[in-house]
Amino acid sequence: MTTAVADAAHHVEHGPAKGFSRWLFTTNHKDIGTMYLIFSLTMFFVGGTMALIVRSELAQPGLQFVHPEFFNQMTTMHALVMIFGAIMPAFVGLANWMVPLQIGAPDMALPRMNNWSFWILPVAFCMLLSTLFMPGGAPAGGWTMYPPLVLQTGDSFPFLIFSIHLMGLSSIMGAINIIVTIVNMRTPQMVLIRMPLFAWAWLITAYLLLAVMPVLAGAVTMLLTDQFFGTSFFLAAGGGDPVMYQHIFWFFGHPEVYIMILPAFGIVSEIIPTFSRKPLFGHDSMVYALAAIAFLSFIVWAHHMFTVGMPLSGQMFFMFATMMISVPTGVKIFNWASTMWRGAMTFETPMLFALAFVFLFTIGGFSGLMLALVPADIQYHDSYFVVAHFHYVLVPGSLFALMGAAYYWLPKWTGHMYNETAGKVHFWLSAIFVNVLFFPMHFLGLAGMPRRIPDYSTQFADFNMVATIGAFGFGLSQLIFVYVLLTCKKGPPATAEVWDHPKGLEWTVPSPAPYHTFAEPPKVDRTVAFPKDYD
Amino acid sequence: MIRKSLTGLIGLVWAGGASADWALNMPQGVTDLSQETYDLHMMGFWVCTVIGVLVFGVMIFSLIKHRKTSGVAPAKFSHSTSAEVTWTIIPVIILVAMCIPAAKTMIKLEDTRNPDISIVVTGYQWRWHYAYQDQDLAFYSSLARPSLEARQLGSTIDPYSVDNYLLEVDRPMVVPVGAKVRVLLTSNDVIHAWWVPELALKKDAIPGMVNEIWFRAEHTGTVRGQCAELCGKDHGYMPIVVEVVEPDEFDKWLTANGGTPKAVAAAAK
Amino acid sequence: MNDKITSEAKNRSLVVQLLGWVVAMFSFGFFVLPPLYNVFCEITGFGGRTNTAAATVVETPDVNRTVRVEFVTSVNEYAPWEFTADTSSMDVHPGQMYYATFTAKNLTEVSKVAQAVPSISPIVASGHFKKIECFCFTSQDFSAHEQKEMPVQFILDTELPDYIDTVTLQYTFFDTQRVAAAN
Numbered sequence A: 001m002t003t004a005v006a007d008a009a010h011h012v013e014h015g016p017a018k019g020f021s022r023w024l025f026t027t028n029h030k031d032i033g034t035m036y037l038i039f040s041l042t043m044f045f046v047g048g049t050m051a052l053i054v055r056s057e058l059a060q061p062g063l064q065f066v067h068p069e070f071f072n073q074m075t076t077m078h079a080l081v082m083i084f085g086a087i088m089p090a091f092v093g094l095a096n097w098m099v100p101l102q103i104g105a106p107d108m109a110l111p112r113m114n115n116w117s118f119w120i121l122p123v124a125f126c127m128l129l130s131t132l133f134m135p136g137g138a139p140a141g142g143w144t145m146y147p148p149l150v151l152q153t154g155d156s157f158p159f160l161i162f163s164i165h166l167m168g169l170s171s172i173m174g175a176i177n178i179i180v181t182i183v184n185m186r187t188p189q190m191v192l193i194r195m196p197l198f199a200w201a202w203l204i205t206a207y208l209l210l211a212v213m214p215v216l217a218g219a220v221t222m223l224l225t226d227q228f229f230g231t232s233f234f235l236a237a238g239g240g241d242p243v244m245y246q247h248i249f250w251f252f253g254h255p256e257v258y259i260m261i262l263p264a265f266g267i268v269s270e271i272i273p274t275f276s277r278k279p280l281f282g283h284d285s286m287v288y289a290l291a292a293i294a295f296l297s298f299i300v301w302a303h304h305m306f307t308v309g310m311p312l313s314g315q316m317f318f319m320f321a322t323m324m325i326s327v328p329t330g331v332k333i334f335n336w337a338s339t340m341w342r343g344a345m346t347f348e349t350p351m352l353f354a355l356a357f358v359f360l361f362t363i364g365g366f367s368g369l370m371l372a373l374v375p376a377d378i379q380y381h382d383s384y385f386v387v388a389h390f391h392y393v394l395v396p397g398s399l400f401a402l403m404g405a406a407y408y409w410l411p412k413w414t415g416h417m418y419n420e421t422a423g424k425v426h427f428w429l430s431a432i433f434v435n436v437l438f439f440p441m442h443f444l445g446l447a448g449m450p451r452r453i454p455d456y457s458t459q460f461a462d463f464n465m466v467a468t469i470g471a472f473g474f475g476l477s478q479l480i481f482v483y484v485l486l487t488c489k490k491g492p493p494a495t496a497e498v499w500d501h502p503k504g505l506e507w508t509v510p511s512p513a514p515y516h517t518f519a520e521p522p523k524v525d526r527t528v529a530f531p532k533d534y535d
Numbered sequence B: 001m002i003r004k005s006l007t008g009l010i011g012l013v014w015a016g017g018a019s020a021d022w023a024l025n026m027p028q029g030v031t032d033l034s035q036e037t038y039d040l041h042m043m044g045f046w047v048c049t050v051i052g053v054l055v056f057g058v059m060i061f062s063l064i065k066h067r068k069t070s071g072v073a074p075a076k077f078s079h080s081t082s083a084e085v086t087w088t089i090i091p092v093i094i095l096v097a098m099c100i101p102a103a104k105t106m107i108k109l110e111d112t113r114n115p116d117i118s119i120v121v122t123g124y125q126w127r128w129h130y131a132y133q134d135q136d137l138a139f140y141s142s143l144a145r146p147s148l149e150a151r152q153l154g155s156t157i158d159p160y161s162v163d164n165y166l167l168e169v170d171r172p173m174v175v176p177v178g179a180k181v182r183v184l185l186t187s188n189d190v191i192h193a194w195w196v197p198e199l200a201l202k203k204d205a206i207p208g209m210v211n212e213i214w215f216r217a218e219h220t221g222t223v224r225g226q227c228a229e230l231c232g233k234d235h236g237y238m239p240i241v242v243e244v245v246e247p248d249e250f251d252k253w254l255t256a257n258g259g260t261p262k263a264v265a266a267a268a269k
Numbered sequence C: 001m002n003d004k005i006t007s008e009a010k011n012r013s014l015v016v017q018l019l020g021w022v023v024a025m026f027s028f029g030f031f032v033l034p035p036l037y038n039v040f041c042e043i044t045g046f047g048g049r050t051n052t053a054a055a056t057v058v059e060t061p062d063v064n065r066t067v068r069v070e071f072v073t074s075v076n077e078y079a080p081w082e083f084t085a086d087t088s089s090m091d092v093h094p095g096q097m098y099y100a101t102f103t104a105k106n107l108t109e110v111s112k113v114a115q116a117v118p119s120i121s122p123i124v125a126s127g128h129f130k131k132i133e134c135f136c137f138t139s140q141d142f143s144a145h146e147q148k149e150m151p152v153q154f155i156l157d158t159e160l161p162d163y164i165d166t167v168t169l170q171y172t173f174f175d176t177q178r179v180a181a182a183n
């Protein structure tokens, strides 16, 4: 770490190194950001393939393709790969690229650690994916890894635990780096509250990561010691309690949900003002809402456990606390709507993804509100209604925000405008198929279909077929995104501003962003107006 | 509404939404509490629908009117304290209002007093075991043979040719209509969950622990459900069937299966 | 140059702080939460727990109130015991001491060790169900085919909320050797 800062300064004069060693040893935030983004896109397709295997099997009643054991491996691995391999690293990649550019810092504060935190990830996922070829197969007890079931996992069990440790380590290192960068490396005039919302969202997310990833590490370590070292944290026979695992897991798990959505809120708060040609409405209340959501996320975990048996007072507390989360979340939605109100909107691909985010994430929020009502939750819990709910939050939520961010900043990264037509086709196909895929799942859940089952009664057949069609449509549409990326270099050159007078320091550097930016801290003044400057 | 409009939005034309296969909503069930649960679900749904129509309406209006191509100059405002306070306070009031009826139902759900029958239900990988506490009757209940044969990978039996595919058992749980049935849940191995949508009941069966729920079925008939907590490879194959019968029929069933009828069943009516 | 050194020092101190935070959260999850959860469960009865060591209580019978105590027995993972309660239920007065007996028989040719795990429902009752003597306090040795009568002495305290009329006490028999072998 000592040499790292000096290193960054030393390299100021040089461009990137040549060949593979550039990527292996790089400490440049842009290189590392790019690697994170490419890694997460790869994992997105790996996890997506698993999802398509799941949806293929579920297309019709009866087993057509896979055994139930393998089906369970697919659902488990799909979740782990998508959460820890696709969504989270993609946000970290964006943070790497954009946080220093947005706050006028020359690089991340801890470039060497930045390199390690990335390279841990491919190792962790090679380990996790290798379990597919082990005797007994990959983990099949669900990504939530509830004991005692998870203790029935075969040879892959220690690899599962160890890969989660590595992913956690990577996230923690990334989070520390982001916090130190934001706290210590902002350009001198940028006061914290006026910082752009993407950086703000990430600052809060990073603190959430530091608070809960160690707890997850603790929980899975207890699983490991219960399995191999004779402890009984979760074994009733030895005086332990399997329900305690669920409490600890969801103490991590609910903030984890916000770890996957707060940076998305930040992205949408960047995109909507740009294409509305209006300052973000209520910049400060957006920040307070983020902080309120982060705080509340620590006191609602047991809403995932209304069916385990809990005293009435506990149920009521968790119901009410959960409902309260919709207040700051509502503030965000209303603020976005107000940002659009009386703007002069245009609908380029990033804006389309951001708008779809606002509409469809809200639907996920609505089903979340319904899930908070305990008696109704008892019906929804572990049914396809829940599957629909969290996929609405994560796919047209987190993923759409990521796609929007990619289109929004791609010209800044590559120096070329992407193919707008292809981007729009990508958007519309994604937006249509994501609903074909996930909306029918609400009906399936209400009609009584449990989640995580490889086969179902014939009454559920029709909507499952619709969902499977949607899944293939959605999955194939994502190939257009790859096409957009591959053809981007052929597009017309992008200006420094790229869009129509966007606000923020990232638009003051040329496109593509030079390998080293902001060697001298930039001046922040009205020309790179921050929200308050509109007053 | 949202649901309907979105159904339209995704551009799918359902042929006759009335057929059972396209069931859209939660069943109202066969107990008073399942009806209350359904009502709460619908309350949540309508509150969301109204808010959704308002918020989406405003946004769609904005999307149509406030676009650059219509030649408008963007406004400059960036906050409004009164608006922000309003849309913080109003949701709080709505949420508190929603919690009240929910809390009332929750209290009833926990009221396991004075049961007429107690049945211990134990989850096994992968079947259920029912033990009638005072009737000296206990048995396993597994997936019925026709479903079992049709469910295999590579099976040539068409699932549509099997009655209640995957939702039929060899020995159902039988209860008298109108009796307060207390179900005590536990597990032999991993965590399972006993879920019957028509009873609006779902509770985890946890090894080394006992959980309780209750129901009072208002009509005779058969209701079906499934294990709801992932419990291993055959998690999808441990259905629940509850037959609700007249009390005298229940006594007959008990006798025929080697149990001892108690006066409870009669007292229930 | 001075700038660089101060910024480095600033970074280092913040990193140390944040790492301290990470270590604290891990320790919280691993070392603090489990005992905290156990204490919490024992106080509130959360999770249907009851006391795991003999309780000392004073008898103050409330003869005007009768509560039904039901007994449920299970064996985990088909453990080789026949395990039953001698009576399926008892009517008791809160504040008065009672005895119940359970019978277990080892169904195998070899000696076995069992651990009985108690659980109470409804959850709110579990803090009020006190065991003075219980076969669940220690593990139980069974020689081949041995049959044992095992007593439990308990009291329902008078604080038991008055809306509770039935309390279920469940014991699950675990084969401790099998649990150890699995480890």
Ligand SMILES: [Cu+2]
Pocket (backbone or CB within 6 Å): A253, A254, A257, A300, A301, A303, A304
């Ligand atoms: Cu949650």
Ligand SMILES: [Cu+2]
Pocket (backbone or CB within 6 Å): B123, B124, B126, B191, B192, B193, B227, B228, B229, B230, B231, B235, B238
């Ligand atoms: Cu099960």
